[in-house]
Amino acid sequence: MTEQRLKVLIIGGYGTFGGRLARLLAPSSAFTLIIAGRSAAKAAAFIATLPAGAELRPLALDRATGIAAALARERPDVIVDATGPFQAYGADPYAVVRAAIAHGINYLDLADGSDFVSGITAFHDQALAKGVFVLSGVSSFPVLTAAVLRVLAKDIARIDSAVGGIAPSPYAGVGLNVIRAIMSYAGRPIPVVRDGAPATAQALTETRRYTIAPPGRLPLKSTRFSLVDVPDLLLIPRAMPQIRALWMGAGPVPEVLHRALNALAWLVRLRLLPSIAALAPLAFWAINFFRWGEHRGGMFVELTGTMADGAPVRRSWHMLAEGNDGPFIPSMAVAVIARKMLAGIVPKPGARAATNALDLADYDEAFADRTISTGFRDDLATAGQSLYRRIMGDAWQSLPPSLQRMHDLDGPMMVSGTARVETGKNVLAGLVRRLIGLPGAADAIPLKVTFTPRDGGEVWTRQFGSAVFSSLQRAGRGRDDRLVVEQFGPIRVSLALVLADGRLQLIVRRWTLLGLRLPLRLAPGGETYEFEDGGRFNFHVEIRHPWLGLIVAYRGVLAAPVRSAASAQAP
Helix, strand or coil, X not given: CECCEEEEEEECCCCHHHHHHHHHHCCCCCEEEEEEECCHHHHHXXXXXXXXXXXXXXXXXXXXXXXXXXXHHHCCCEEEECCCCHHHCCCCCCHHHHHHHHCCCEEEECCCCHHHHHHHHHHHHHHHHHCCEEEECCCHHHHHHHHHHHHHCCCCCEEEEEEEEEECCCCCCCXXXXXXXXXXXXXXXXXXXXXXXEEEEECCCCEEEECCCCCCCCCCCCEEEEECCCCHHHHHHHHCCCECCEEEEECCCCHHHHHHHHHHHHHXXXXXXXXXXXXXXXXXXXXXXXXXXXXXXXXXXXXEEECCCCCEEEEEEEEEEEHHHHHHHHHHHHHHHHHHHHCCCCCCCEEEECCCCCCHHHHHHHHHCCCEEEEEEECCCCCCCCHHHHHHHHHHHHCCHHHHHHHCCCCCEEEEEEEEEEECCCHHHHHHHHHHCCCCCEEEEEEEEEEEEECCEEEEEEEECCEEEEEEEEECCHHHCCCEEEEECCEEEEEEEEEECCEEEEEEEEEEECCEECCHHHCCECCCEXXXXXXXXXXXXXXXXXXXXXXXXXXXXXXXXXXCHHHHCCC
């Protein structure tokens, strides 16, 4: 370190990932950040937007011609290559690596190309001789994914498959170099593992759906993921040779643009087009212009396998990032390593992929100051449990006791209490209320609710005085995965179970009428939640419609459950 500061030179320091790394490090006075790029004016303008703390300096640098002179002059403690696309670095892809080693400077990069990252080991002996570390692929893939897999696989005897994916927010601001990288390999063979052996598959032509849902949090909508070229595909099988199948994907939205990219990739796969790399500028414009949906992103890793006793297992890790916090995650691994260096924890000399550079716990501090939530699920371990237990996973343990008792259904159960009912004034709202059997207005009305298990779901029969209506709740599948699907006659509503501030909120995520999917903005909604007060179960339910207004709202208290004789005698 120089003058008690860690001097970090970031190539591409005002670009997409380099700029986010600079923002992560800039608040600390322990760093000197050299923001390097082809334009000193752009670097200076970017520095003006950074928070106070670090010493900040702009640097005009052409990585193809001026890297050796810049390193000799600046003498940074570590150089970070955050440019790319690493899949298209030309005839001399490791020029920066060689220059860093020659000048005795530590090196990190955010490379996302499997060949580039796996090839870094060719410089191991040179880096070792100079006493510097050279780490490639210091990003979400493979650092975070590998850290998660080590946790998921800690007691599993055989790993049948590992699947992962990242779903960026539509407002994340994808850089042109990222688009160029993706378009360069779309439809072309990339390395995968199938049936325990190396194989190839065509990038962006294999897809699957997944719902990212940390327990107790509002899940992302079901997302379409496509196979992408990331370092994990080569590196993780080397680190975990017991994996028999490996698949890593990306889930960009809006989905219509994603499907268009899939179609173009298929044209390359079928050899109807040699490449779609020339379309990168158009794709960059489209994905940054046509943006809609929730400003949220996420990531998942799922592992299936067998325990030592032969029992099957399916575990998953889920991460959600709200708003502008998600785009910082790919740059966090470099920031964590830089902060650990300040504390005297420096990576060992040598050149290698960053697969084992960090543990999952190392991300805790980086996530703590941001709206990022994570959680694990063990689907087969909860398979025989009640509906709400299965959907909530580990978050079930955080439910207040009265809510646990109400939803821990192992047989027929009846509860009673009182409710206050309000109704809207709209004539059509009244018609809907009568068609479903919802109660009329009342200040205090006796309420009886009967829960009856049926085919893995639950029938809820509510009796407000003489008014009776029923609904069927069950676990969602497909696009409704990780949701509770409740059906009232021809209306089916898909609900997320969200635990916040001691309340269990039921939030509408999808809905259909007569089997026809309708826009979410037209869905029946309103605040619906359960909570505990004085040890008793309380509920608050609103059913509103954007056009009809309030249909009905009821709130009240339910006594402790009374289970049937058959249920009480069950083991």
